[in-house]
Amino acid sequence: MVENDRWGIFLAHLILIVGVAIVVFPVYVALIASTHAPGTFLQGVMPLLPGSHAIENYSTVIFEGRSNAGAPPIGLMLWNSFVMAMMIAVGKIAISLLSAFAIVYFRFRFRIFFFWIIFITLMLPVEVRIVPTYQVVANLGMLNSYWGLSIPLIASATATFLFRQFFMTVPEEMLEAARVDGAGPLKFFKDILLPLSVTNIAAMFVIMFIYGWNQYLWPLLVTNDEAYYTVVMGIQRMVTGADSEPLWHLVMATVVLAALPPILVILFMQRLFVKGLTETEK
Amino acid sequence: MQTKRMTFTNNRWLPYLLLAPQVTITLIFFVWPASQALWQSMLRQDPFGLRTTFVWFRNFERLFADPHYLVSMKTTLIFSVSTTLLAMSVSLLFAVMVNRMIRSRDAYTTFLVWPYAVAPAVAGVLWWFIFNPSVGILPYMLRGIGIEWNHRLESSHAMILVVIAAAWKQISYNFLFFLAGLQSIPQSLIEAAAIDGASRSKRFWTIVFPLLSPTTFFLMVVNIVYAMFDTFGVIHATTAGGPAQATNILVYKVYRDGFIGNNLGSSAAQSVVLMGIVIVLTVVQFRWIERRVNY
């Protein structure tokens, strides 16, 4: 629209710049705090400009930790978070692709029933059935293991829906041509359907990786062995684990490290991320 | 529910095999625990855990007579509504502004989407630090205007803290959906209104906002679900429900009563109530999705 509204545009920029500043502010503060020496925080309000202890602080949290402050080294925790996020993302995508394939490309008894069973998972987040789920995992001997961290979370109604929607848009003739070409179900899945789904798979991966990385309550429940702590839950231990005021410079270095991987994933795959996010809700 | 026009035949077991992983996991980790919760919600253990009796709905009766639970419900309501309102209004403002931009749209979007990646617990810790009475920046500034900030003692301060932390993380999500919604509004409608002489703000409230209402409604449900269930980390990592239960929302209370208080019957009953709420919200949301898919 041709409209001469310079003030309006200026105001919009102003609002957005202030808005972005507020949105970015907490992470900026964390970055700054993670570069200061411990003493800084004893002298009152924290400074807003970087200090000089960045390398020292980060190497402390990654390699040494401060066991007296309830903080084991977070190198291992980062690794655990990564393993958990990968297992959840890959697992969710794999089993959802298979079930969406079954639901769309086959007619069989109890199809609707199975569909509803899967749909139920959408209705029952872990948070509302904490105790019994914990009991099941404990009975299966899955506490303190990567399996226990990931498997109970990989059933996914969301991803199944996304792939179902996508498969429904694949032209009917694709299957017909493949059958004339002599492809059976598994061959069709592998040669035609999977290659056609790569973008959707990648988009789903971004969403699910972040979902897995950011799990909090679940690792809190199923791990009590430091070897399996994840970094997001580890922060909480640093904050409330010590009796005294937390060691803010180390806490914030950990916060930065915990937040960085998923943020990088979003920034580098923004297009896929937006696609994944908005399409799953259709 | 449809399938393809032509489906694979002659494969009697294959579809079941393909569904097996998903269905097995769902049954073991979702359906079974949920029915356990249902069962346990009707049991009561004696104080030493020696005897269990079946008490029908007594746990629920007790629950709804328990002032702590009722307070927690009210807290949850205040928390969810405030978080939803704050997150949605701020992101709508951002989306409307960004939608006016042409060249800078992507740049602003990039700056606004990444908080989605921050875990709720991390978001909580970040704001907890900023609001820290001794080293935080905001209390320092608030002191300047005569407010003595202390979320460790002041209930309202604690509530404001967790609402801000929870809403901050949700801005990205709402922003992206609002922006997509705005972009799907036909430009010609807005132009027609402009030709009819409607001012910019009038155009927004009479054309854009009503056309955006499906998105708004959808986001409202999503935000309430988020605030009620996904914010466990925000609470647990910061206020731990305090001070004096002021931020003890329902999901946090289930956890506390079940794991720390070890009151299984009550915790299970609370789980059942929460499941009921989720199911209602999901059905509402599903209705909406169906409507949108079928146009």
Place this chain on the structure above:
Amino acid sequence: MARIVLDGLSKVYPGGVQAVSDVSLDIADGEMIVLVGPSGCGKSTLLRMVAGLETITGGTLTIGDRVVNGLEPAQRDIAMVFQNYALYPHMTVYNNLAYGLRNQGVDKAEIERRVQEAASMLQIGEYLDRKPRNLSGGQRQRVAMGRALVREPAAFLFDEPLSNLDAKLRVQMRVEIRQLQKRLKTTSLYVTHDQLEALTMADRLVVLNGGRIEQVGTPMELYSKPATVFVAGFIGSPAMNLIDMAYLRDSGIAPQALPSGTDLIGVRPDELLLTAPAEPHLALNGTVALLEPAGAESHIYVTLGGSDQPITVRIAGLPQVTEGAPITLYAALDGLHPFNSASGRRTG
């Protein structure tokens, strides 16, 4: 190369729709059969039953000397060209052609030979490394053809393969497909909406209506001697004029000596003349409603006097008639098509 025999084929869809009823047809080896009929008459269904993409709910289907009712499409030794081509979007043209052969376990050298041969026949050699989305509509059409060719099947099945092309390209591809089919002598079943395609390509034409065969025959047979009112109205453009005998009798011009039971007379628009012929004829009086010049020929729309029945006339060149003026049309008696309206069939 194979003979295909359809013996009493029927299809009832799971919902209960009877799409094809009792269709019998004997297709000779190397013959090009074209299926036409109005939308929804079951053409695609019949073709897909032959392909094995729809189950056959009644009758038997023989390709070559095998009954193939229960066989998978890939085992029937047929190839199909789809309306929207159905090329695999993520594979190169080469792989699109080779995919079926790989699934059959054909060895690499042989695949290479057949793909190159098909590619040169269809002049798509230079696109072999491209993905389908980087091809024009006509090129995609050729690739779809190529995918059928490389299999060297017993039969080609085409479902409106040219309907997504523009008019000019359609004519060109029509000619190419027909030439190719004649050269390869592969039995073909071809579904189309397009009259001209049907008349020009077919060895024999099958007109379907409501899932049943109305008439089978060479294009000329169907054109000059339509067996039913439906075929008469369907084949030929503009459509045949149908005049009620009651009107002719009332006007006192009903011809004598028509076969018994005739109550409907068909006249093709190009069998109507503006000057009286020497042989016995029918003379119809009316008014010119509209003159439509169309290049080499013209169409005159005439309203018959004492009725509101519209009649179409096709005349070469541009005739000297005035809209609104009276006109007399002449039709030779032996060019008339007599029908019975109750049975819908030709009476003689």
